[in-house]
Amino acid sequence: MNGFNHHAMLPDPTHDEQSRQDFVGALRGHLSSRLMPGAYKVYASKVEPAFKAKHGRAPADQEEVRKVMTQDPFYQFWSAMQRRSQEMLWESVIDPTERQLPDLIGKARKIGRKARGKLRLDPKLEIPRYHRAADIHLQPGGYHTDFTADDIAAGAVYDKGINLYMGGGLGPENDLTGNTLLAYVREKHPGFEPKRILDIGCAIGNSTLVWARAFPKAEVHGIDVGAPVLRYAHARAETLGVKVDFSQQNAEHTDFADGSFDLVLSHITLHETSRSALPRILGECRRLLRKGGMTLHLEIPRGRTAMEKFMHNWEAYNNNETFSRFMTDIDLIAEAVRGGFAKSEVKTADFVPQLDVAQMNYTEYFAWKILEGVRR
Ligand SMILES: C[S@@+](CC[C@H](N)C(=O)[O-])C[C@H]1O[C@@H](n2cnc3c(N)ncnc32)[C@H](O)[C@@H]1O
Numbered sequence: 001m002n003g004f005n006h007h008a009m010l011p012d013p014t015h016d017e018q019s020r021q022d023f024v025g026a027l028r029g030h031l032s033s034r035l036m037p038g039a040y041k042v043y044a045s046k047v048e049p050a051f052k053a054k055h056g057r058a059p060a061d062q063e064e065v066r067k068v069m070t071q072d073p074f075y076q077f078w079s080a081m082q083r084r085s086q087e088m089l090w091e092s093v094i095d096p097t098e099r100q101l102p103d104l105i106g107k108a109r110k111i112g113r114k115a116r117g118k119l120r121l122d123p124k125l126e127i128p129r130y131h132r133a134a135d136i137h138l139q140p141g142g143y144h145t146d147f148t149a150d151d152i153a154a155g156a157v158y159d160k161g162i163n164l165y166m167g168g169g170l171g172p173e174n175d176l177t178g179n180t181l182l183a184y185v186r187e188k189h190p191g192f193e194p195k196r197i198l199d200i201g202c203a204i205g206n207s208t209l210v211w212a213r214a215f216p217k218a219e220v221h222g223i224d225v226g227a228p229v230l231r232y233a234h235a236r237a238e239t240l241g242v243k244v245d246f247s248q249q250n251a252e253h254t255d256f257a258d259g260s261f262d263l264v265l266s267h268i269t270l271h272e273t274s275r276s277a278l279p280r281i282l283g284e285c286r287r288l289l290r291k292g293g294m295t296l297h298l299e300i301p302r303g304r305t306a307m308e309k310f311m312h313n314w315e316a317y318n319n320n321e322t323f324s325r326f327m328t329d330i331d332l333i334a335e336a337v338r339g340g341f342a343k344s345e346v347k348t349a350d351f352v353p354q355l356d357v358a359q360m361n362y363t364e365y366f367a368w369k370i371l372e373g374v375r376r
Pocket of ligand 1: 128143177178200201202203204206207223224225226229249250251252266267268269272273277
């Protein structure tokens, strides 16, 4: 429906399943492009003036905006529809995945036997509480739950699910975040040629493959806490002809040697961790860098005004992105320093993607937050 590339590990929807997915994709596009802007209009024309009349000032922060906006009927309608569309999204991708699961698992096993990249799982790995406590994005079982032996369902469901989630805006291989960070490197660090690259929180490897293709001589690793997304990532990468070594590890403490990477990356992952994990992960990134090596983290847009921050944080309050609500204000440099970086080694940037944001049906101001650290 939206220029999404089919590949061997994606379930094949039946005609009716495809129609259902198309409907959910269109509904989400309608909600974000047609209805969501209405919330900003309601705020500017009604909610903020009423607040000002009562308090003699505008709402000071997103919490004050939240108190009044969540009482507004238009916002309530959009929010309820948005939440329901998220549930419908998973329903529409889970059915075809469940129907074909034995075949897909068989395919992944077969691909694994001839693979060029490695897959290393650790059944003893303790899944962090920030993943066990709630299903992030409402995806049943999250990224880590195995429902059957050698399960890949979480990966298959996530792959098609995020395509619908962003109305196709993540690109034909769900690789917008990887391409955006790569564009940042090309612009700010032309000539940088990493030989060993690590992508943390790689999920299905959608961003990892961007780096493996951009630096074909490099050894590329992807780690994640979720076994089913990694099995899927491994089979997907092989099927797309790209060699990546995947391993199941917690980015707070990996088993890689000190100074063993030139580039350590994360793409929209930090906001799905926790207050205490964040500095630990950044400290681990520093430990893994050789001298002169670089770590880059692409994070979700934050919004500029109290109203934008409130709207960006819809996901935190309604879609189990619980920790992400801190991300609208968190000082990433301070977190990196808590993790062990010197202040002079880290900086942040706002990076507006060159890609056509209109294609994502987003009407808000959209700039990624990038944290860059260089080990000196
Ligand atoms: C939003 S998804 C990643 C998306 C992907 N990187 C991309 O560019 O689209 C976040 C991933 O981070 C993983 N993750 C979260 N905390 C982690 C940790 N402490 N160690 C390793 N992986 C982690 C989750 O399991 C999940 O697969």
